[in-house]
Amino acid sequence: MIFTPLEQFSIVSYIPFHAGNIYLSFTNSSLYLLITISAVFSVFFLVTKNGGFLVPYRWQSVVEMIYEFVVSLVYEQIGSKGEKYFPLIFTTFVFLLFTNLIGMIPYSFTATSHFLVTFGLSLSLFIGITIVGFQTHKLHFLSLLLPKGAPLALAPLLVVLELVSYCFRAISLGVRLFANIMAGHTLVKILSGFAYTMLSVGGLMTIASVIPFTIVFALTGLEIGVACLQAYVFTILTCIYLNDAINLH
Template sequence: MLLTLSLVLLLLHFVTKKGGGNSVPNVWQSLVELIYDFMLNLVNEQIGGLSGNVKQKFFPCILVTFTFLLFRNLQGMIPYSFTVTSHFLITLGLLFSIFIGITIVGFQRNGLHFLSFSLPTTVPLPLAPFLVLLELIPHCFRALRSGIRLFANMMAGHSSVKILSGFTWTMLCMNDLLYFIGDLGPLFIVLALTGLELGVAILQAYVFTILICIYLNDAINLHQNSFLFIIERKRGIYA
């Protein structure tokens, strides 16, 4: 994890040294600008009900989270490296710390009214305590689900590549022409899975980050505003 953060900081340092980048960006500067613009658009689209300046307060945390997960997942594709995100305690600890921060933001902006996300307006008062308890449980399990999703996808893909690679190597070491010819099938499957794993590494970093934006939007605007915001976005897409 320290190695990943060091590489990211070195990349940003060399791209932005001497007060900024080149007027004609090179490959690395284009990569950094692409990630920056992509995350900025994601924050502006997913978090509603706030002005642009207020949204910028959450942007650094979201950008660092996405960048760390992206580089960490891609580093895990290097042979003999260590994939941190394929371990459940790492992903769970990362998301729980962010989830606690999101909950604090929700109480800061809405006060005790933040608890109303678990209580629909038409519910009879005697049922309110039971519904609040029932809704708080899935709310707390959001972090658990997201952590499991990232860990399970990374571990399953790496395990598949490891098993098929071992099977391919065993067939190559058989010193038999038939095994050598038959080894081409598993070899092509390993190559295809490796390409698929690269896509999964990028996609899981994006999914993890967009879920954080959705949870943050729910904490700021509560579920009713978040639902109206999604409807408005869909209407704009259909239009």
């Protein structure tokens, strides 16, 4: 059997279920999404169940840092009008952060390495943000499609281009997250396989295998940073799009 670096992204059905052509099986992706939700709930419940401590311990400090980070992000990108959307933005950031970091555990599964998961999340946010825009500005929200000061003669072309650009946000937001996570995990798996092969050969190759193993460890640390960064990028872009919908910038 030939193993490939892409094998780690295979969807495995644990509890098969389908009705006709509709498949609702419980898969490894479903399992790790459930694990992520359980981990987030457990951490935040344990930290906040007694109202927290006056002198925070380690996990409470981490949670408070995440909370303060997202609060500052919302105020910087949206302003005071973004307060009521803070729970959505905070939940999105924490969910992506935990999902990406859990995927860094050896022999685990990274749900955000699948475009269907990231696109489903980005599309849901895109639809919600569009609804917020129409609720806030009614039909005046459509002025977002025509830049201020643009010549009326170019209006038909500009509206089409802006509409395509606006709708493409739903795709680009999901693709960016999926592509970065998938590429990083694939690279680590390729180098790990290369290092293991050199180690198995023996002789001088065993000594030389120290080099790829060192690179793998360095890349693993880098991937942990990328996991956090991609959660931040996804969240800040969501804030920017929400700011456009609220303030029509």
